[in-house]
Amino acid sequence: MPATSVLSDPHTHARACGLDPARLPRHAAVIMDGNGRWAKRRGWERFLGHRKGTESVRAVTTACVELGISRLTLYAFSSENWHRPRREVDYLMDLLAEFLRGEIPTMLDNGVRLTAIGQLDRLPAQVVSALDAARSATRDGTATNLCLALSYGGRDELVAACRQLAQRAVRGEIAPESIDAEALRSALYSPEDVDVVIRTAGERRMSNFLPWQAAYAEFIDHAALWPEFTRDDFLACLREYQGRERRFGCVTTS
Numbered sequence: 430m431p432a433t434s435v436l437s438d439p440h441t442h443a444r445a446c447g448l449d450p451a452r453l454p455r456h457a458a459v460i461m462d463g464n465g466r467w468a469k470r471r472g473w474e475r476f477l478g479h480r481k482g483t484e485s486v487r488a489v490t491t492a493c494v495e496l497g498i499s500r501l502t503l504y505a506f507s508s509e510n511w512h513r514p515r516r517e518v519d520y521l522m523d524l525l526a527e528f529l530r531g532e533i534p535t536m537l538d539n540g541v542r543l544t545a546i547g548q549l550d551r552l553p554a555q556v557v558s559a560l561d562a563a564r565s566a567t568r569d570g571t572a573t574n575l576c577l578a579l580s581y582g583g584r585d586e587l588v589a590a591c592r593q594l595a596q597r598a599v600r601g602e603i604a605p606e607s608i609d610a611e612a613l614r615s616a617l618y619s620p621e622d623v624d625v626v627i628r629t630a631g632e633r634r635m636s637n638f639l640p641w642q643a644a645y646a647e648f649i650d651h652a653a654l655w656p657e658f659t660r661d662d663f664l665a666c667l668r669e670y671q672g673r674e675r676r677f678g679c680v681t682t683s
């Protein structure tokens with residue numbers, strides 16, 4: 430994110446980018462793929478792709494702030510990523526802590542609120558404390574909620590929600606027959622529906638990302654590897670999103 434504030438008329442900005450401000454996604458989610466390939470193509474260690482990928486994180490977050498997109502969820506570390514080589518996991522955790530600590534002033538300048546979802550208690554202490562510091566410092570941010578999915582797995586999230594509801598039923602707080610979609614939704618880490626899921630590196634998988642929230646999301650794949658994914662690429666994805674007809678299972682009358 431730029432060091433200076435980018436808070437200025439999102440509607441004008443959207444139009445200047447060839448976007449209809451009334452039809453922007455409220456919640457965009459990104460599966461950031463291709464860091465390792467980007468580095469390997471240069472004969473470098475995979476880690477350097479993750480580091481370079483933080484620049485794309487800044488670019489996309491800034492674009493969301495400029496456009497007034499209220500929520501951006503980034504798949505930064507999946508529950509399966511713990512199975513990567515120890516050195517890579519350690520590097521990613523150090524990088525996350527560094528990013529969280531370093532970005533606080535810029536997030537404050539730009540009205541970004543930092544949140545996180547996932548099994549956060551599995552994260553190393555330095556990441557937990559950097560996360561706590563960033564969440565607390567930015568809690569009043571109203572421009573864009575930047576939500577990092579960390580140690581996140583969609584099935585884990587659904588299991589945790591079911592377990593929470595079962596425990597409440599056992600305690601007599603809710604009747605089992607009162608459990609409906611709304612009850613399950615409200616027990617999720619974060620219940621907000623996703624409008625668009627973007628995946629880089631040309632891959633077309635959901636990889637256990639927000640299975641409930643993205644049930645009716647538009648999916649857009651982009652060929653760029655994440656470290657080379659730019660603001661213009663993000664805008665192109667949003668234009669593609671605006672070209673889609675969202676029907677939510679219904680038929681159109683026009």
Ligand code: FPP
Pocket residue numbers: 461462463464465466467475479480482483486503504505506507510524525528577655
């Ligand atoms: C997938 O690429 C990417 C990840 C597992 C990590 C994403 C992390 C970052 C972009 C950097 C830190 C994030 C933040 C929010 C500061 P891959 O390694 O699987 O790529 P490959 O498929 O080419 O091997």
